[in-house]
Amino acid sequence: MNSTNNDLHKGPMTFDLLKECPETRARRGTIHTRKGAIETPAFMPVGTQGTVKGMMPEQLKEIGSQIILGNTYHLYLRPGHERMARLGGLHKFMNWDRPILTDSGGFQVFSLGDLRKIDEDGVRFQSHLDGSKHILTPELSIAIQEALGSDIMMVFDECIPHPSTREYISASTARSTRWAARCKAARTDESTALFGIVQGGMEEDLRQKSVEGLLEIGFDGYALGGLSVGEPAEVMYQVMDWSLPLLPQNNPRYVMGVGTPENLVEAVSRGADMFDCVMPTRNARNGVLFTSFGKISIKQARFIEDELPIDPECSCYVCRNYSRAYLRHLYQSNEILSSVLNTTHNLYYYLHLMKRMRDAISEGIFKTFREDFYRKRVSTGEA
Amino acid sequence: MNSTNNDLHKGPMTFDLLKECPETRARRGTIHTRKGAIETPAFMPVGTQGTVKGMMPEQLKEIGSQIILGNTYHLYLRPGHERMARLGGLHKFMNWDRPILTDSGGFQVFSLGDLRKIDEDGVRFQSHLDGSKHILTPELSIAIQEALGSDIMMVFDECIPHPSTREYISASTARSTRWAARCKAARTDESTALFGIVQGGMEEDLRQKSVEGLLEIGFDGYALGGLSVGEPAEVMYQVMDWSLPLLPQNNPRYVMGVGTPENLVEAVSRGADMFDCVMPTRNARNGVLFTSFGKISIKQARFIEDELPIDPECSCYVCRNYSRAYLRHLYQSNEILSSVLNTTHNLYYYLHLMKRMRDAISEGIFKTFREDFYRKRVSTGEA
Numbered sequence: 001m002n003s004t005n006n007d008l009h010k011g012p013m014t015f016d017l018l019k020e021c022p023e024t025r026a027r028r029g030t031i032h033t034r035k036g037a038i039e040t041p042a043f044m045p046v047g048t049q050g051t052v053k054g055m056m057p058e059q060l061k062e063i064g065s066q067i068i069l070g071n072t073y074h075l076y077l078r079p080g081h082e083r084m085a086r087l088g089g090l091h092k093f094m095n096w097d098r099p100i101l102t103d104s105g106g107f108q109v110f111s112l113g114d115l116r117k118i119d120e121d122g123v124r125f126q127s128h129l130d131g132s133k134h135i136l137t138p139e140l141s142i143a144i145q146e147a148l149g150s151d152i153m154m155v156f157d158e159c160i161p162h163p164s165t166r167e168y169i170s171a172s173t174a175r176s177t178r179w180a181a182r183c184k185a186a187r188t189d190e191s192t193a194l195f196g197i198v199q200g201g202m203e204e205d206l207r208q209k210s211v212e213g214l215l216e217i218g219f220d221g222y223a224l225g226g227l228s229v230g231e232p233a234e235v236m237y238q239v240m241d242w243s244l245p246l247l248p249q250n251n252p253r254y255v256m257g258v259g260t261p262e263n264l265v266e267a268v269s270r271g272a273d274m275f276d277c278v279m280p281t282r283n284a285r286n287g288v289l290f291t292s293f294g295k296i297s298i299k300q301a302r303f304i305e306d307e308l309p310i311d312p313e314c315s316c317y318v319c320r321n322y323s324r325a326y327l328r329h330l331y332q333s334n335e336i337l338s339s340v341l342n343t344t345h346n347l348y349y350y351l352h353l354m355k356r357m358r359d360a361i362s363e364g365i366f367k368t369f370r371e372d373f374y375r376k377r378v379s380t381g382e383a
Numbered sequence: 384m385n386s387t388n389n390d391l392h393k394g395p396m397t398f399d400l401l402k403e404c405p406e407t408r409a410r411r412g413t414i415h416t417r418k419g420a421i422e423t424p425a426f427m428p429v430g431t432q433g434t435v436k437g438m439m440p441e442q443l444k445e446i447g448s449q450i451i452l453g454n455t456y457h458l459y460l461r462p463g464h465e466r467m468a469r470l471g472g473l474h475k476f477m478n479w480d481r482p483i484l485t486d487s488g489g490f491q492v493f494s495l496g497d498l499r500k501i502d503e504d505g506v507r508f509q510s511h512l513d514g515s516k517h518i519l520t521p522e523l524s525i526a527i528q529e530a531l532g533s534d535i536m537m538v539f540d541e542c543i544p545h546p547s548t549r550e551y552i553s554a555s556t557a558r559s560t561r562w563a564a565r566c567k568a569a570r571t572d573e574s575t576a577l578f579g580i581v582q583g584g585m586e587e588d589l590r591q592k593s594v595e596g597l598l599e600i601g602f603d604g605y606a607l608g609g610l611s612v613g614e615p616a617e618v619m620y621q622v623m624d625w626s627l628p629l630l631p632q633n634n635p636r637y638v639m640g641v642g643t644p645e646n647l648v649e650a651v652s653r654g655a656d657m658f659d660c661v662m663p664t665r666n667a668r669n670g671v672l673f674t675s676f677g678k679i680s681i682k683q684a685r686f687i688e689d690e691l692p693i694d695p696e697c698s699c700y701v702c703r704n705y706s707r708a709y710l711r712h713l714y715q716s717n718e719i720l721s722s723v724l725n726t727t728h729n730l731y732y733y734l735h736l737m738k739r740m741r742d743a744i745s746e747g748i749f750k751t752f753r754e755d756f757y758r759k760r761v762s763t764g765e766a
Binding site for chain 2: 050053054055056079083087093095304305321322323325330337340341
């Protein structure tokens with residue numbers, strides 16, 4: 001069953017662990033879903049409202065996206081999950097035939113601050129669009145994700161704010177584990193994968209306890225939640241070092257909401273397989289572009305007559321065809337094409353970085369790759 | 384020399400008149416330029432600031448754009464024509480290798496109202512971007528257009544407001560003719576085409592006088608200016624009926640700033656060959672879409688669960704892949720992809736309409752085409 005080709009996969013998701021780095025904990029694998037294969041380590045562009053902002057699906061495929069992320073909270077509020085189901089699901093709605101991972105809606109709901117209230121049942125909240133009142137529960141989150149036609153669903157959990165008291169982290173994490181069990185019980189179709197999410201704040205024993213609780217329930221994959229919430233990078237890496245080795249070898253491991261290119265390299269070194277982050281897309285719209293030598297802000301006056309591409313080492317469509325001068329002009333002129341081209345480049349950068357890591361792991365040279373990655377940034381002083 | 388293939392054309396622009404409609408004055412031709420051929424009647428998407436808003440050049444080609452229009456005023460102010468020349472010209476800057484027609488800057492400058500002042504030499508104006516002071520003359524307009532690397536330049540003229548007094552129209556038109564002669568004298572490279580612009584307001588004798596003045600100077604093509612300035616459609620058609628038959632058979636005729644699909648059909652019937660208008664692109668960004676049965680506003684609630692494409696008779700990328708429900712969702716969500724997809728559809732509609740007219744003229748059935756075009760709109764009551 002665990003074929004490594006791109007054919008559609010019948011039945012539940014599977015994961016092939018293809019290669020492990022002999023010097024780090026980096027791993028190369030393939031996830032097989034009913035909508036096609038995902039080579040890991042993988043980056044998932046974020047498609048919040050049924051679109052990866054500014055990108056056509058064909059363009060996403062061209063730059064190598066094998067999976068995208070959809071947001072349960074946004075799609076539940078607009079256009080609504082029941083309407084979406086009547087329209088044939090999210091894949092058809094947005095013209096994307098490859099896998100979709102959906103978040104649980106928890107992260108957005110908990111971000112609403114005063115507009116939400118939590119209890120054992122779930123979270124009461126008011127829509128950021130029209131103030132209407134809603135209750136999101138583990139059961140509803142799964143129902144929404146199933147209605148959207150998700151290929152990989154996430155359990156409904158609380159992304160604990162940082163910093164929080166140990167007492168709060170402990171209580172919240174225990175509740176998230178109970179919610180995870182309710183999510184699994186609520187699933188009606190086992191060919192849709194469901195991932196558990198490890199919480200536990202920045203506390204080693206609570207992370208461990210969270211992992212144990214999730215393993216007892218049993219999921220198709222496991223995620224680290226509660227990272228990229230304002231903690232220093234060293235703390236993030238520490239949490240990965242505590243948590244990732246506790247997770248099963250033969251399930252994918254997803255580090256949620258992470259992060260910078262450096263974060264991705266470090267997380268892969270520590271055994272992570274999947275990532276999502278708005279950083280490449282959001283930064284693109286703000287004129288911040290990722291390159292092999294670090295980030296640049298295309299709005300700067302120094303680019304006004306610069307004929308070079310964004311990154312002379314990049315072979316993306318944008319770098320093959322446009323100068324920094326043109327991209328600066330588009331940004332200054334507030335042109336739609338500015339967001340489109342910048343997003344194309346940044347997503348290519350992220351997806352190509354993942355490909356380079358996959359290749360390096362396959363070839364057994366990941367550690368050398370990582371050294372080169374940092375050396376290039378340091379040598380130009382722009383990291 | 385007048386080959387009808389798409390090969391690049393050395394030397395000055397030429398125009399092949401291929402076929403004339405036996406029942407109307409519609410004509411089918413091909414313009415040959417150093418950047419490739421343009422089949423007429425042709426529609427030119429407007430690329431104001433060095434980009435057709437929301438479209439990559441490859442997408443423009445895919446939907447059949449053989450030429451686009453660039454705006455002298457905007458590009459003069461930002462990034463500046465001298466900088467543009469140093470960067471290799473507009474084609475290279477924006478990654479567009481097919482012909483570009485540039486306007487003279489006159490239309491935008493005259494639209495500035497209180498910010499501009501006109502005399503025999505030219506127009507003094509203040510930038511809408513930073514208030515800086517400039518003088519645009521016929522000579523500078525040509526210098527800018529040449530610096531941009533235009534393939535077809537337009538003479539610097541005044542687009543006369545409507546309504547104006549006969550006295551004003553007469554004086555302005557005479558001055559525009561003097562400016563047209565200065566433009567021709569200022570041209571330094573005869574392989575760049577230069578078009579004269581007929582003014583004369585809505586006065587038959589002044590239009591005639593304008594034509595005579597321009598013919599005396601001699602241009603590679605002739606345009607009708609001063610239309611689509613708020614006059615009723617019947618008046619616009621009247622001006623075309625007065626002016627177009629006076630223009631030489633063997634030069635292209637360009638009706639500037641026009642118009643609706645109906646306007647295009649009527650202008651082609653009257654012997655016009657080229658058009659530009661922001662209507663398809665601007666309307667797209669406002670959610671107004673063109674169809675074979677008339678315009679629709681995609682923001683309307685009636686489309687919320689509508690699985691049909693924008694126009695079931697349209698075969699564009701958008702109509703092949705997306706529902707009205709999705710396009711409404713993107714518009715309501717203020718997504719970039721809304722502008723991109725709507726623009727793609729509307730430009731395809733315009734470009735495909737021109738292709739259908741070209742085919743109908745070639746096949747000698749233009750009059751039947753025109754009847755069908757109107758019947759379809761009337762029968763659905765949405766025209």
